[in-house]
Amino acid sequence: MLVFTRKRHEAIMIGDGVEVRVLRVGRDGVRLGVTAPPQVAVHRREIYEQIREENRVAAQAVASADAIAAELRGRLGTSASPAPAHDAGDDRH
Amino acid sequence: MIATDRATGADPRRIETPVGTFDIDPQSVIHFHEGLPGFESTRAFVLLSSPAIAPLHLLHHVSGPPASFLAIDPRLVLPGYRAVLSIGDRRRLGAGDETALVWLALVTIDPDQGPTMNLRAPIVINPERMIGFQTMPHNSLYPLRHPLALR
Numbered sequence: 001m002l003v004f005t006r007k008r009h010e011a012i013m014i015g016d017g018v019e020v021r022v023l024r025v026g027r028d029g030v031r032l033g034v035t036a037p038p039q040v041a042v043h044r045r046e047i048y049e050q051i052r053e054e055n056r057v058a059a060q061a062v063a064s065a066d067a068i069a070a071e072l073r074g075r076l077g078t079s080a081s082p083a084p085a086h087d088a089g090d091d092r093h
Numbered sequence: 094m095i096a097t098d099r100a101t102g103a104d105p106r107r108i109e110t111p112v113g114t115f116d117i118d119p120q121s122v123i124h125f126h127e128g129l130p131g132f133e134s135t136r137a138f139v140l141l142s143s144p145a146i147a148p149l150h151l152l153h154h155v156s157g158p159p160a161s162f163l164a165i166d167p168r169l170v171l172p173g174y175r176a177v178l179s180i181g182d183r184r185r186l187g188a189g190d191e192t193a194l195v196w197l198a199l200v201t202i203d204p205d206q207g208p209t210m211n212l213r214a215p216i217v218i219n220p221e222r223m224i225g226f227q228t229m230p231h232n233s234l235y236p237l238r239h240p241l242a243l244r
Contacts, residue, residue: 038182041185048130059160068202071207
């Protein structure tokens with residue numbers, strides 16, 4: 001692991017497109033600003049880990065596909081399978 | 094569908110899944126360039142439907158390590174579900190401003206709640222380019238497990 005000492009407003013570069021800058025140093029935390037190309041996903045690690053674990057659990061659900069589907073159809077009162085395509089009306093930020 | 098001679102072109106191919114056998118053609122393959130969290134090396138999926146699992150769909154691997162998920166249109170359960178996609182996410186999908194995207198939530202069975210869907214990190218697919226990924230909006234208030242209580 002590379003270890004750096006950085007002061008407020010100082011940054012490190014990762015490759016030629018990712019910059020991590022120290023914005024504020026507090027008693028309980030450090031505020032970082034990350035600048036990265038749009039194709040580079042940036043996440044808090046714990047969120048990524050949480051979703052990874054959830055995906056692993058989700059992969060187990062396939063074995064119960066018929067039962068879940070039957071229950072859902074019962075609640076829907078139809079056996080129709082609407083196409084999933086739709087415009088999501090996305091927000092952009 | 095006519096088989097093509099493109100690099101990835103191949104005849105329709107038969108795959109076995111936990112919910113049955115499907116014939117798929119190369120045009121129906123969806124590319125996940127980073128895989129899914131936990132399944133980072135599985136980069137190619139197909140989205141399968143069948144009467145037995147409707148209204149669910151099966152997001153099933155066609156190459157790489159096995160990965161198979163039940164998925165559902167989140168708005169079937171929560172009509173007001175409003176997904177958020179950043180400009181960067183949209184660019185990763187190769188989607189223009191007007192591109193209609195496909196949104197899916199992965200289904201989990203919660204020991205207490207029964208079947209739930211992941212609204213925190215939905216799957217988004219650009220059907221024009223057949224590119225997909227699992228998006229993790231930074232400030233989403235939607236839960237990882239939303240009960241599949243249809244009305």
